[in-house]
Amino acid sequence: MALATPSRTAALLTVLLTLLLGAAHPAAPHEDPPLRRTVSAWLPYWDQEAAYLNALRHADQLHTVSPFWYETKAADRIAPHPGAGERLVIDGLHRAGIDVVPTVMETLRPGALAAIVTDPARRAAHADALLATAVSRDYDGLDLDYESHATTGNAEYAAVRDGYAALVTDVCARLHALAKTCVVTVMPKTATTGRIWDYATFGKVADRVRIMGYNLHWAGGTPGPLSTPRWYDEVLRTATALIPPERIELGLPAYGWDWPAAGTATDAGATAHVTWKEAEALRRAHRVPYRLDPASSTPRFTYTAGAHTREVWYQDARGVAGHLPVLRRHGITRTALWALNFEDPAIWPVLAQGAPRA
Structure with a gap:
């Protein structure tokens, strides 16, 4: 048989040593990389402690929580809701690696918001008030959720649209100069709705545009689903033509409406807002x-209250799972949840299905 040469002996020793080391230190099992954080959510001040936890x-x-903390009262006045700016919430979210981008909303009387955004002096004063709010705490930015101008009449809608776009452009630029995030929340835009929103401008100047993907049927209308895959397809087809998909967050409902059933008597009671938790408890x-309604991928039920029939449509994890394929088709990976502690707990693993790996 052949004799071992020094070089062959060294090679054999190297192989033996590698095998021994491999046995002593087995390779770590393969682990998938973590999911990217792709969800933001609003935090309701009226349920602050539970929503924070x-x-x-x-x-x-x-990646972001937007406490529903501030309300515009006038061009130069933004008022805090109860619990606004609570240090425990801000610091706790930051320690968890979550940005805090509070929401500023408004419920001004008809025409008041239009008067602010179409007057350059008032608009500038309002931008100053918004920036003062942004720097009043250790916030990472602001979320502008202004909705009362959405019903502006035909004669002046273009001026209001342009004035609001100018306000958002100014505020975003000033937030960016402070290394803060600018988010604008808008209603859905389709071929026949939402023309007050200048999506193209928002897509250029804001870091994220949150589209409220709910209230296809709302409190003031007839019973029906809050959203449907077909409606989402139209909303996102319109949005992605004007806004880069990576800047869009589609707002998903974790709530529903409890209506008097269609055709019920006028004394059947008002429409009531219900969270997922409340809707399920009622059912x-x-x-x-x-x-689960197959056409809309939305849970629904009817029940009797006294002499009247009532009808509830809401959203849960199974319903959201039926809607996510539409988001994927349009390249939307970011979602926003209205609101924390309203939701079906099973929605979180469902939302993870739309999140790419890091």
Whole structure:
């Protein structure tokens, strides 16, 4: 047989040593990279403590929380809601790696918002007030959620649209100069709705445009789903033609409406807002079987209250799972949840299905 040469002996020793080291230190099992944080959510001030703790439980998916903390009262006055600016919430979210971008909303009397955004002096004063709010705490930016101008009449809508776009452009530029994030929340835009919103401008100047993907049927209308895959397809087809998809967050509902059933008497009571938790508790209390409407991928049920029939449409994890394929088709990976502690807990793993790996 052949004799071992020095070089062959060294090679054999190297192989033996590698095998021994491999046995002593086995290769680590393959692990998938973590999911990117692709979810933002609003935090309702009226349920602040529970919503805050809920956010911490889902910190691995949340990149931003927007506490619903401020309300515009006039061009130069932005008032805090109860609990606004609470240090425990801000610091706790930051420690969890979540940005805090509070929402400024408004419910001004008809025409008041239009008067602010179409007057250069008032608009500038309002931008100053918004920036003062942004620097009043250790905030990472602002979310502008202004909605009362959405019903502006035909004669002046173009001026209001341009004035609001000018306000958003100014505020975003000033936030960016402070290394803060600018978010603008808007209603859905389709071929026949939402023309007050200048999506093209928002897509250029804002870091994120949150489209409220709900209230296809709303409190003031007839019973029906808050959203449908077909409606989302139209909304996102319109949006992605004007806004880069990576800047869009589609707002998903974690709530529903409890209507008097269509055709009910006028004394049947008003339409009521219900969170997922409240809707499910109501369904179970009345022992109604769970039903997912196949056309809209939305849970619904009816029940009897006194002499009247009522109809509830809401959203849960199964419904959202039926809507996510539409988002994927349009390249939308970011979602926004209205609102923390309203939701079906099973929605979080469903939302993870739309999140790419880091």
